Amino acid sequence: MKRALLLMATMTAIGFAAPAVAQTVAITGGTVALGDGSAPIPNGTVVFSNGRIVAAGAGVAAPAGATVIDATGKWVAAGIVAGPSELGLADAAGVAESNDAAARTSPFSAGLDVAATINPDAVAIGNERVGGVTRAIVAPRAVSSIFGGQGAVIDLGADAQPLTRAHAFQYVELGEDGGKLAGGSRPAAFAMFRDALTQAQDYRRNPAGFDGRGKDSLLKRADAQALLDMMDGKVPMMVHVERASDIRAVLGLTRDYPKLKLVLVGATEGWMVAREIAAAKVPVIASALADLPAAFENLAATESNVGRMTAAGIPVAISTIGVNDAAGEHILKQFAGNLVAIARVPGATGLDWGKAFASITSKPAEALAMGDELGSLRPGRRADVVIWSGDPLELASLPQAVWIDGVSQPMVSRQTRLRDRYITPQEGALPKAYSY
């Protein structure tokens, strides 16, 4: 067995561009967090090879010839799966020129597709990777129609191929924002929704006769095709709603469109209709800590929302939506930790540690039916592995090594470079511009 220092994984990107995926790595001695909802396993081993997890847990032996990394005293965990986010779509979200998440004046809507435009070199991808985020759900924003377009799932690896899955879902706004986009009311949003799906069916029946190119057409051909994929259940419909009554209305859509694969996003009042969501077997990506009546559609917001929905049997992931994401997606671990914390507050419903960690690893993957591929350290999953200095949900813990698809990732980011440049603010013999 080869023994490698943990430091090996902290080398710079150069030299790692060609993925050494065939290599077998065994990380031993650490507390293992599988990400599948189970409790952390002390003194476990994680083995991956060819970019996939081979085995993880207690009593797992390091295979002969594996590179063995000693993680004693540390935690070895599934990488964080973030989203919906704008990672790779925007360099600085507030700088319009850099932001491809929203297409305010495009004639297209559902047909918009983020897949080809993800920039794996975006600074935020490198920063968040160092923060333990290994995959992200990337969603276009709905700004000119209730249909935002087709989102993707990406990896945050330091390489040129960010896509894990293109056309991973259609993003739809209903509720208050949807009403605004459709002309000013929720009825307008539902009218737009139903009309668009009807038009998509027209397109299916007679593509040649479909007026998708006219100046006044409400739906372009690409939009119609994207909506057919959604209506047929080939692509999940990720729909943002907050209010209990809006959630009910969305669940009711499956009466007319039975093949829709719904994924609810936001759902701050989800706890009020938890039994209905559970009965419909619809996953939720909730705003983790939204607890303010931020709008009239979130009056009943509470940090117990995720815990109550989970207790009702709903698979719940969490996201930064609705509670600021200005910190970056690595903040998800803090949110998950808070869901453990509230379990100690009388009257509140939180999550146990395993479920909390799953809410930022396997649950987001499962929401898009990708749980067999991503989000946990169970055998066969992509080897997205993070060694943490301690409990990954704890504020004091930081990643020390990151693998994505079994490939060791650089632990240097633009942020660490800025830090190193200004560790002392004074200029030296040359201006700061010469230190890099």
Next chain:
Amino acid sequence: MTLGVVACAGDGAKPKSAASKPAGPGLNKGYAHDPFPSTYHAYPGVPTLVRNATVYDGEGGRIDGGEVLFADGKVVAVGKSLSVPAGATIIDGAGKWVTPGIIDIHSHLGDYPTPSVQAHSDGNEMTGPVTADVWAEHSVWPQDPGFGRALANGGVTALQILPGSANLFGGRSVVLKNVYARTMQGMKFPGAPYGLKMACGENPKRVYGSKGRQPSTRMGNVAVDRQTWAKAAAYKRKWDAYEKDGGSAPDRDIAMDTLRGVLAGEIRVQNHCYRADEMAIVMDMAKEFGYKVTAFHHAVEAYKIADLLKQNGTCAAVWADWYGFKMESFDGIGENLALLHKAGACATIHSDDENGIQRLNQEVAKALASGRRAGIDVPDAEAWEWLSLGPAKALGIDGQTGSLKPGKMADVVLWNGDPFSVYTRPEKVWVDGALLYDSMDPKRRPVSDFELGQPGMGDVK
């Protein structure tokens, strides 16, 4: 002639008519400096001893197995083996922490309350780049549900409400005790100095540039600033002369009153500013006109000029890890606070956010972790200064609150564990010795008027 001095403090005396006696001359007698006085009062408490807890006194001190005694709204003693007054409530703090209440130096609660509907957008008077005449307190909705969340989830006992950053001179701030009241004055921190919100950088130039008027550039920002300060200096000269020598009173200008207050050292400048180079320019501008920037808020690049900030005695109020959301935040790093601390510069955490204000202790914990990764090991007890005493100093209320020192307001939080752990929540929060949040008691959980009778009323939140 103004009636300023007539602000009769509810003593039943008849107001003197303006005609009977001119207000000036006399230092500060030209007009009322406190026309909307605080009516805040401490709520009743019981003498309370928390014992066997880990105590951070807020001034860098840590006592393991420590005790905190407060009574009549004030901290009585902090230490070990304190004598217990008869009838005192005794709380066992085993496994728990006691700290001073958290003070958020940058909040818009009340001015941008939830629900965040257009009708509630009262934080930015976006009608001109210089609105030094507006006072944030005149927008505060004391029923904002955010106050209760900041108390119950965040252990926040005082906060500064600032006007927004659309304008170069955004107006006056107000410091509040985090206690629901029927009126803004009922929350107003007694005796807290006013602040002047200023902004540099992208917001003012964007807001006014898009209207096709000055400022539309950073240089335009500074031009309008300097022109305005020049005017303020002239205004101050006139009023100073009048207050000294009498004569006929100069015309009042409500905006200039505030800037005169800054030039006189009575009002503190709280300056929204991200970039290192711009902060340096602003500090020079302050010297040119003879005022001081008390704190740069947001200060994402403060770490680049920690030495300069220290040299100027100017604080940086920062986030733990916000970055990249706009051009001037592109260089944000998690080590900002630690690097400032290392350089000996004054630094505090801040939220600028109705969600972030609920977790400022956690924000500091993240900043500590980043600092330790960079080899800067700030002790936990010392880091509490970023949460209470630091902001209290920058707000000019450190004589009354911000640390657990005998005689100070009993603004106290009992945490159910290490407050820098993600797994910890406030268990009890006292403001002026009154128990205003108790996680164990559903009735010690504020429900604002807005939430009354609505879905979720009285939930744990």
